[in-house]
Amino acid sequence: MFYWVRSNIFRTFRGRLAMLYISLEFGILLFAAMLLYVALSQRVYQDVDEQLSEQASSLARALESSPFYFWTGHLSGFAKHYPGPIQLIASNGQVIFRSDQSLINRGGNDVTRALAQAFRDDLTAFASTQSLLQRDNVRVIAMPIHRGGQTVAVLLLGHSTGDIRSVFNLLYLLGGILGVISIIISSVAGYYMAKKALKPIEEITSTARAVAAGDLSRRLTSKSQDREIRVLVLVLNKMFADLETSFQSQKRFVADASHELRLPLTILKGEIEVALRHPRTAEEYEEILRQQLDTIDRIQRIVNDLLTLARADAGQLELAQNEVDLSLLLQEVGQQHLILFDSHHVGLEMDIEDGLTVMGDAGSLERAVMNLMNNAFKHAPEHSTIHLSAHAVDHSAIISVRDEGAGIPEEEQQHLFDRFFRADDARCRKEGEGAGLGLAICKRIVDAHGGDIWVKSEPGKGAEFLIRLPLAGPNPGLQDRLQGVLKDGGASA
Numbered sequence: 102m103f104y105w106v107r108s109n110i111f112r113t114f115r116g117r118l119a120m121l122y123i124s125l126e127f128g129i130l131l132f133a134a135m136l137l138y139v140a141l142s143q144r145v146y147q148d149v150d151e152q153l154s155e156q157a158s159s160l161a162r163a164l165e166s167s168p169f170y171f172w173t174g175h176l177s178g179f180a181k182h183y184p185g186p187i188q189l190i191a192s193n194g195q196v197i198f199r200s201d202q203s204l205i206n207r208g209g210n211d212v213t214r215a216l217a218q219a220f221r222d223d224l225t226a227f228a229s230t231q232s233l234l235q236r237d238n239v240r241v242i243a244m245p246i247h248r249g250g251q252t253v254a255v256l257l258l259g260h261s262t263g264d265i266r267s268v269f270n271l272l273y274l275l276g277g278i279l280g281v282i283s284i285i286i287s288s289v290a291g292y293y294m295a296k297k298a299l300k301p302i303e304e305i306t307s308t309a310r311a312v313a314a315g316d317l318s319r320r321l322t323s324k325s326q327d328r329e330i331r332v333l334v335l336v337l338n339k340m341f342a343d344l345e346t347s348f349q350s351q352k353r354f355v356a357d358a359s360h361e362l363r364l365p366l367t368i369l370k371g372e373i374e375v376a377l378r379h380p381r382t383a384e385e386y387e388e389i390l391r392q393q394l395d396t397i398d399r400i401q402r403i404v405n406d407l408l409t410l411a412r413a414d415a416g417q418l419e420l421a422q423n424e425v426d427l428s429l430l431l432q433e434v435g436q437q438h439l440i441l442f443d444s445h446h447v448g449l450e451m452d453i454e455d456g457l458t459v460m461g462d463a464g465s466l467e468r469a470v471m472n473l474m475n476n477a478f479k480h481a482p483e484h485s486t487i488h489l490s491a492h493a494v495d496h497s498a499i500i501s502v503r504d505e506g507a508g509i510p511e512e513e514q515q516h517l518f519d520r521f522f523r524a525d526d527a528r529c530r531k532e533g534e535g536a537g538l539g540l541a542i543c544k545r546i547v548d549a550h551g552g553d554i555w556v557k558s559e560p561g562k563g564a565e566f567l568i569r570l571p572l573a574g575p576n577p578g579l580q581d582r583l584q585g586v587l588k589d590g591g592a593s594a
């Protein structure tokens with residue numbers, strides 16, 4: 102039981118919420134009861150005192166204005182219709198009159214003190230008697246009676262407060278019962294409301310557990326009314342989806358990478374086995390080794406590309422931040438390809454605007470453009486032309502590499518920049534050469550430079566790859582506009 106209470110009430114949010122309800126409500130009820138008691142009892146006792154004082158004064162006046170021997174008669178007459186105890190005590194302590202119950206003895210010290218005060222100070226005093234069970238408590242007034250300017254006696258009049266007490270007791274009982282009922286109801290309601298509000302948390306916990314255990318397709322279905330929970334569910338679902346996507350792509354990446362490397366390794370192994378089958382001349386060995394060097398080159402290239410991509414994924418692609426003369430860089434790339442293109446009867450046309458400067462890493466940018474040029478060359482038919490151009494447009498340099506090859510079907514265009522994506526390479530010049538990593542790397546490089554890369558192509562009409570890079574330095578266009586604004590301002594002044 103103790104453990105149940107501890108783990109369900111004190112260690113759970115809903116339990117603590119319910120406890121908070123109970124203590125808050127208990128505090129409020131207690132405060133309200135106290136306030137009510139103080140205000141009500143003051144008012145009621147004030148009424149009693151006023152009533153007592155009125156009755157005592159009228160009796161005192163009657164006594165003071167009549168001779169001693171009439172006093173007992175007056176008092177007996179008064180006692181007939183007065184429900185409470187009456188006592189008249191002379192200054193020598195003698196009891197002149199006493200109704201059926203004695204007051205001095207009942208009230209203990211309080212009544213005696215009031216009596217003494219009335220004699221000593223010649224002032225009306227009040228006192229309350231208290232019985233053990235508080236049933237017949239009496240409020241007592243002690244009023245001095247004068248004769249010839251002297252206090253000759255003190256009149257004690259009592260008024261039973263037992264009725265008031267019993268009303269108060271009933272009030273306490275009712276208030277207590279209502280309070281307990283309302284505390285029970287509201288704490289149970291609070292507990293269940295909190296439990297209901299926190300229900301999605303249970304689903305979140307179990308789903309997160311399932312996802313952590315490897316079931317990445319699990320999603321939260323809870324449709325909570327509460328905005329906080331709804332937002333949490335949305336964010337978590339997005340996180341699970343991202344996790345699944347990235348996990349899937351990692352899985353695919355590893356599978357593709359091992360598949361890509363297995364092919365050249367199998368070739369290499371086959372070639373070596375064939376070579377070792379019987380002795381060969383030195384020239385034959387040299388020829389075989391040369392072929393193998395090609396295969397090893399290919400493996401090396403794939404491994405390097407994979408490393409670049411892995412570094413880019415981990416955010417460790419080391420890029421310099423230099424001012425790069427893009428115009429010069431593009432011209433050099435073009436020049437380097439001239440002889441290769443020429444040997445395959447492919448023309449190169451360059452239209453490169455001078456003075457294009459970007460911030461970034463010259464080596465990586467060169468690699469990206471080279472990739473595009475190689476792709477274009479692989480897909481360019483003989484006697485066609487490849488166009489390399491670059492222009493400044495709206496604070497950016499737009500680089501374009503266009504060929505007149507077979508183009509790329511629409512449905513393939515969106516996958517071009519994925520890793521290991523290769524289109525059906527029947528139309529490609531050197532089948533089986535590429536690993537499908539070139540464009541993925543291009544995209545990484547361009548992204549890291551804050552630019553974009555995209556393709557425009559229609560099947561049969563060639564393909565155009567475009568790169569946008571933000572230009573470095575003060576923007577000439579912006580400066581022109583600023584000057585225009587200044588001129589306008591000057592003219593109007």
Ligand SMILES: Nc1ncnc2c1ncn2[C@@H]1O[C@H](COP(=O)(O)OP(=O)(O)OP(=O)(O)O)[C@@H](O)[C@H]1O
Nearest residue numbers: 476477480508522523524535536537538539540564
């Ligand atoms: N200019 C182009 N014309 C037609 N198809 C192209 C062109 N450029 C790329 N592609 C298609 O896009 C695919 C992906 O290109 P990407 O450069 O990423 O890989 P790859 O050239 O096959 O291999 P890698 O560049 O890794 O050696 C290519 O396989 C090809 O099908």
Ligand SMILES: [Mg+2]
Nearest residue numbers: 476535539540
């Ligand atoms: Mg390529």
